[in-house]
Amino acid sequence: MTISDAYGNTLTTGTAMSRDFYDIGVKGLLAATYGAKDVFEQAISADPEFALGYVALARARMLGGDMPGARTAMAAAERLAPMTTEQEQSHINVMALLVAGKPVETRAAVWEHVQRWPRDAVIAQLCTNVFGLIGFSGKVGREADLLSYTTMLMPHYGEDWWMMSMHALSLCETGATSESLDLMERSLALNPHNANAAHFKAHALYEIGETRAGRAYLDDWLTGYDKRGGLHGHLTWHAALWALQDGDEERLWALVDAGVAPDTGSSMPINVVTDTAAIYHRAELAGLTVAPERWAALSDYTAERFPKPGQSFVDMHAALAHAMSGNGDRLAAVMDVQKGYAHDLARPAARAWGAIARGQWQDALENLIPVLAQSERIGGSRAQRDLLELTYANVLLKLGLTDEARRVLSLRRPNLAKPLPVSGLVA
Structure with missing residues (x-):
């Protein structure tokens, strides 16, 4: 029997109960x-x-x-594919490519699929968000690509809370912050439990420097969000970042230890590594002391979960953890990485972290410059890549180029210029 899901897509199933559960899921x-x-x-x-x-x-x-579980589920779907419609077979093929670890092929297949079936949200979502296939494409202009993608999809969804939140992030990451916030509010009004919209609202508030408003918003929103939710740890990172910017050290470490650092929350390993490394280093840049045991535990966690470099966004943060914990062999592996969508940037980033750990500021500067020139290729949001912006300003400061450090921040990331989150820089 063929019926339709909530977005009007065909489903081959013998019972409406399956469809109902599917829609809820x-x-x-x-x-x-x-x-x-x-x-x-x-x-x-x-x-x-x-x-x-x-x-x-x-x-x-x-x-x-759970990648083994994902492969088992996909094997069952592929076995059943011949009994489904053309749209469902295309849907199955796209996800099979993703589970097989073929991101370039998956991205092309998503594009082909949504040209015919744009309201197939399960497939469309693979290319949305800064953590999607466009976000991790390693391409120059990927923020513009993401905006183009969600702009193309928007007319097909109307007043849909999910698509509104996806397009709002695209707007935020390309500088249309006011428009982004307006659209995010419309999304949240339709579904206040949409963690993606809450997340992207946090990004927009960060971009316009609304630290206290952001803290109040997330403190309230997180009270109703299950700690096992996929974004709980990352939203906690946003809250910790705002606590750091507000000079609230006690709250910063309470948040880090409650849901950001290894073994304290339910985040995906990629978020644990990248968020923890970023908040530790940004705390140090702001003049706080990070216990060596914290860096050591993060380096060990990273080595366990990502034993082989090859995911460029992770690699950049993994190298930071290894450098600050003094694990030279692990750092060397990232310095020599030959795989990943932006491995040519992960290598100098790793060298820069090593130089910073040794206090070799000129060497650090020379390695940071090519990374900053194309930092969008590494992936992540603007807020996440501010790790590099602030590190660059700090290196300039260490070299005695204080005025240049201030100028760089005011031109590249004016939302960070006041208050300056780098110890030693005075506005």
Whole structure:
């Protein structure tokens, strides 16, 4: 039997109950709330021959860090594919490419799929967000590409809370902050539990320097968000970052230890490594002391979860953790990385962290310059790449180029200019 999901896409399933569970799960997946995996399992229990139920389960397991489980679910979906429609077969093919670890091919397949079926949100979402396939493409202009992608999709979704939040982030990352905030508020009015919209609102408030408003907003919003939710740890990082900017050291470490650092939350490993390394280093730049044991624990966690370099955004932060903990062998592996969408930038970034750890500021400057020139290729948001901006300003300061450090921040990231989050720089 062929029926339609909440977005009007065809589903081959023998029972409306499977469709109903699927719709609930998709809503949770798109809103980054906890429990989507369990709901997709219920959809499959209601109809063990429901191919797209297995696909959605594979995606949920991926987001939970369970790659063996994702591959098992995709194998079931591919077995059932011949009994489904052309749209569903295309849907299955796209996710199979993703699970197989073929991001370039997956991105091309997503584009081809959404040209025909733009409201297939489970597939469309793979290229949205700064952590999607466009965000981690390693290409110059990927922020403009992301805006172009969501702009193309928007007319097909109307007043849809999920697509509004995705497009709002694209606007935020390309400088249209006011328009982004307006759209985010509309999204949250339709679904106040959308963690993606709450996340992207935090980004917009960060971009306009609304530290206290951001702290108040996240402190309130996080009270109703399950700690097991996929974005809980990263939203806690945003809150910790604002505490740091506000000079609230006690709250900073309470937040870090409650949901950011290794073994304290339920974040995906990529967020644990990148968020923890960033907040530690930004705390040090602001003049705080980070215990050596913190860096050592992060380096060990990173080596365990990412034993081989090759994911450029992780590599940049992994190198920082290894450098600050004095793990030279681990750092050397990143300095020599030959894989990853921006490995040519991960290598000098790793060399820069090593030089900073040794206090070799000129060497650090020479290695940071090529990274900053194309930092968008590394991935992540502007807020995350501010790690590099602030590090560059600090290196200039260490070289006695204080006026240049101030000028660089005021021109490149004026939202960081007041108050200056680098110890030793006076506005």
